[in-house]
Amino acid sequence: MTSPLRIRVLASLPLLALVAAPLTAQTLPPGPARSAPVPLENWLHRGSDIPADPAWTMGILPNGLRYAVRRNATPPGTVAIRLRIDAGALMEAEDEQGWAHLLEHMAFRGTPTRPDGEAVKLWQRLGASFGSDSNASTTYRATTYMLDLPRNDAGSLDEAVGTLADMMQNAAVDPRLLDIERNVVLAERAARLTPLVTKVRDATRDVMQAGLLASRRELAGTPATLAGATAERLRAFHRRWYRPERAVMVVTGDMDPAAMVDRITAQFGGWKGTGAAPSEPAYGSPVEPASRIAMVSDANASAGMQLAWVTPHVAGRMTAERQRAEYLDSIALMVLNQRFVEQARKGGAMLSAGAGVSRQRSLSDTVSLGVNVRGAQWQAALTEAYGVLNRALAGPIGRAEIGQQVASMADGLRRSIETSKTWPSATIANGLVSDVDTDDVSPTRQYYADLFAAQKPAITPAAVNAALKTMFAPRPRFLIVSPTPVQGGEAAVAAALETARKAEGGAVAAVRTVTLDMVSPPLTPGRVMRERPIAEFGIDRVTFANGVELAMKKTDFARESIGVEVRIGTGQTGRPVDTQLPDWSSGVLLASGIGAATPPELARLAAGRQIGFSLATRTDATVLSGGTNPRDVGDLLRIMVAVAKRPTIDPIMVERFRASYAASVRSIFGQPQSVLAVFALPVLYGNDKRFTVLPPARAVAGTDAAAIKAHWTRVLGEGPVRVSVVGDFDRDAVIRAVAATFGALPPRPAPPLKIQPVPPLPTAKPLILNHRGDPTQAIVAVNWRTLGGLGDLPASRALNIATAIIQDRLTDDFREKQGGTYSPFVSQDELRGFDDFGMLMAGAQLTPDRMAAFRSTLDAIIADLAANGPAADDLLRAKETAIGAAQRALAGNSYWSAILAGDLDDPRRIASMRTYISGRRAITATDVRDVVRKYLANGKPLVVEVRPAPAGALPVVEVPAPTKP
Structure with missing residues (x-):
């Protein structure tokens, strides 16, 4: 959305994304015990002939915990911490599905020495906001806890690492809190697993993942398996999989690596696994599916298809030979995708198409081709797509086509050498965690560029053609998605696929060389x-x-x-x-x-x-x-x-x-x-x-x-x-x-005058919108008109702090105490160029029967802030996270781009820049109380409810008459 009045809601998952999409939650906790680490060793490069980047300090503690530490001063004064536990959905038993993700949530709910929520609050006091700076995610293979700390002093680092260590070793899993958090996880599951995503997942599981353990595991779990997670059994799961030898600690930032290694040793060195180490699950290997056709019809779906060529994953560390092979595959797919673009421009049944490759450890290597279809013309689109593919497989591939893609890749590798020198610490830390996930290594960017430069002479038409033939050699598996059932069913789809596979591609269109x-x-x-x-x-x-x-x-x-x-x-x-x-x-x-x-x-x-x-x-x-x-x-x-x-x-x-x-x-x-x-x-x-x-x-x-x-x-x-x-x-x-x-350019015609939109009038009843998705899901959003950013800068900043406090209190009360939603959202946005037009929105996705409870909770928070102002700790945490975010913004290009986009002749903008940090520090509890009174407690909100459409009815929008001002 291009408007500054952004609506911050959960993003939807694309088709098939659930297979690899992480489930996110929150983050945190500690325990000393010190023992000297073993000699430094780059454990990530074991078994690889690719040289390690010397910027990393790597080693293994005597208890088996691996660490990787790197100094990086972008942004200055900040540190990114990642802790990866080798425990994901594939480590769950049949009746434990969803437990790795549920345990990720419970890790934030306290330890014997740190009460529920204290870890998040501690990190907030250090300037790390919950959700963006502290979070966690669960995948098939791992659970990763993330913390981006805007401070690098020794005390802050000790607190942050100690809290995380406590969380990993001593998660309490309180039964009462588990019952609440289970509802939160179910709410997250409902938000992510829309009916269409669920249909695609169920239809493709036995086709795309036949033979794999992943075909029998639900990352989000099921209501039944989540209900079966007692506190005792979840603690046992924690003891079984949360062990030091299954942990990787990654720290990058503006700090001394040697001191950080000492800190990791002190906080994690005494961690010991309980009992014998668990054996690795039998992950399985791709086998021939009973059927190669998956079909989904859904009124909310776009017409589309996906072909997949599945092979067993090549296990083992990345080597130079494998990296060269992946470069060649990438060039081949880039050439193919350019041909798909050219075909789609002809205006046929295939609106667009694109091929890619996914290599997933413990799963499979999959080459996929997605095709978007014009209307119901899926057979013609499939034939067009296969025509392009078969023409490429038949060859020859033009040297000019290859040269275009080689130049693009070489330029990207060349640029990465320079850009990597100022990559943010979070980007570097995430990259190394990804390397661990995929059995990759972490050399310098120069190594990659040099390896590709040496390989370029070998990227010939014959080599590219051979790479394409290898990637598309297996028999394809096929998914078709349409808004209505396909006539003829699976037999008709299978016949159409076999016909399309024989399609002859026409001659490759000549492409002129144009100059700038x-x-x-x-x-x-x-x-x-x-x-x-x-x-x-x-x-x-x-x-x-x-x-x-x-x-x-x-x-x-x-x-x-x-x-x-x-x-x-x-x-x-x-x-x-x-x-x-x-x-x-x-x-x-x-x-x-x-x-x-x-x-x-x-x-x-x-x-x-x-x-x-x-x-x-x-x-x-x-x-x-x-x-x-x-x-x-x-x-x-x-x-x-x-x-x-x-x-x-x-x-x-x-x-x-x-x-x-x-x-x-x-x-x-x-x-x-x-x-x-x-x-x-x-x-x-x-x-x-x-x-x-x-x-x-x-x-x-x-x-x-x-x-x-x-x-x-x-x-x-x-x-x-x-x-x-x-x-x-x-x-x-x-x-x-x-x-x-x-x-x-010639002088420009005079611009029209800007006209401010009319603000919405509150209504006696909510505005009702309908959706056709999960009938158990709804959204309520309460909207108050506020003000523009430069009209009253102190009030605008106080409103932003109030927004953070309301968000935090909704999370603490409606989510953490009531289990009423996965992610309440609160935002305060302003219309650029107008001093008195802004909007504060507070809402949540929830079950329809919880709307009144949300409104009641929100009203109580607003009333309390208006009467008493925020508590001292609430204000401190909101200000520290706002200041931390502001400090990071000043050290990035996005802030300055936003500044230059504004009116630099307005002296108020210059004043706002001068007080960007100090203005936030100066906000008092009284300031917050006053803006909540003026704009929220005394304002009349416009309430929007998105409800499931009645069975058999089309979605409608009901706009009630506004109340008189």
Whole structure:
């Protein structure tokens, strides 16, 4: 969603994602005992001929715990901690399904020495917010606890590591708390396992995972197996699998590695497993399934197919030989995917297709091909997809095709050498945990680039063709998903698959080689009229003769990385009230090429360059944004200005959008989160059509290519242009690049005035939305109108602290005490450019019968804060996490990009930057109490409820009459 009034709800899972998607919860806890570690050893590289990165300090404690520690000063003063336990869903017995994930939750519910919730509160006092900085996840193979600490002093690190150690060794598993947390886990399960996801999982289990233990394990468990988890049995599960020899501790950050090793030794060295070590489960191996066809029909589903070629996983550490083989596979799939793009542009039954490979330890290696289908034309789409595949398998593969993909991969590896020097500690820590998960190793980025460079001569057409033949050699397994049952059933699908496998691919279309000058002819550079630096913050401001403004902030947070944003016009607020325009067609614009250059031609031009970007219409501007590097920043701006100067709309792309529109609408109604996100937002803007997320079907059907082109020609051709550049760049080079592109355009027509939307009026009854998903699930969201960010900055910051406190108290009360939801959400958002338009939303996904309980809990929290203000510890924890987040933001490019996107001529913005940290420190309990009184306790909220649609009824939106102000 492009609006700043974001609705923060749980994301839905894509089809088949449950197989590998982690289940997340929370995090924490301790116990000393010290013993000297064994000599340092890079245990991760055992059995590999790939050299280890010397930046890592690795070793094994006498009790078997492995550790990996690395100094990294990005962001400065922060430390990322990960603790991976080799215990996931595959370690569960038949009647223990879901217990690894349930235990992950219970680890946060206290130990004999730390009461329930104290670990989270301790970390909050250290500045780590729950959910984003402290969390955990469970997969088939492991449970990983995560903590991103915004402090690196010895005391904070001792507290954090000690708490985590206590949690791993001494989880209490209190029976009373277990009963509550079980409800939370069931709520999480319901939120993630939508009816469609459940259908796909059940239909594909015996087809895609035949022979594997994973086919008989549910990561989320079942209501029956979760009900069977008593405190005693869950403790036994903990004793069995939570053992030091099954633990890996990863720490990266701004700290002394030797001191951290001492700290790990002190806190974890006395940890001892209870009883004999468990044996590894029999993970199984892929076997021929009884049927190779899986079928799912669901009214909320888009028409699509997935083919899978399954082989046993190659076990063992990564070696140079295996890495070269994976490079070759990647190039082969990149060539194939480019051909799928070219085929889809012909406007046939296949809307899009893409192939990829997944290599999962203890599971299988799977090459998959996903195909999106136009309407009910699945047989024709399947034949088209196989035509492309068979043509590639038959060969020959063109050297130019290979060269394009080799250049792209080489450039990515080259850039990673520089960018890795400033990777955030969390990224590095997550990377090493992933290496452990996949039996990979962790060499330097230079090693990967050198290995690929040496391999390039061997990436020949014959080698690529051989790689494709190997990957697609097994007999395929097939999943078809459709909104209605397939006529003829499984027999018809199997026959269609065998017919499609014999399809002959046509000749590969010749792709011209286009140059940048052909796509974006050189312009006469514009002249710089004035420069207005804001020296206090290192911001450069340049205005060109045509009125285009350039704002730059040079940083060293991310080497070789530059963010570019071009803001054009005045966005949705610059239009007449209640006007709906085809902003939904931005994807059509970007998929249509530039002028006479087609997307495949542009893809070849872009090979080895970072010149891709996105386009979105936001409330205050139409925005082109992309990430690039010092070498390509000028070319990125040339491509951007070419799109802005001459928007191109391909009628075939318009038809593709129309073909996928109905399916997209169906999928929205499949879960309450997406219904809330799509249909509640316009209501929060007073039902102003300018802010409609989903266009009506008649608008999509009635808007042709000419109308779409006229729309984007006008939108991109009028109003001010502001270019912002943040990152690792050369100042003079950026000025020259902007002068030769947007600074060279003719003067712009005057922009329309911005018109603030009308705020929603409260209603006596809730706004009712319906969904067609799980009938046991609903969402309630309570919305109060607040204020804009610069209108009253202290009040805005106090509201943000109040938001954090309300979130924390809802989590503590409605989730942790009542077990009423998995994840309550509270957000405070403001409409850029208007001082008195903001919205605070508080809500939760829950069962319909818990809506009243949620409202009651929320009302009690608001009433208490309005009467008494926050308790001292509540305020301290909310402020420390806000300050920690602010400090990290200042050390990243995203903050500065947001700053440059605002009005730098407004003195209030400069004041907000000066007080970014101090203003948060200054917030008092009285400040919080006062804003809660003014905006929440005395405000009249608009309540939105997303309920299951009555059986047999279509989803509807009921908008009650507003109450009089």
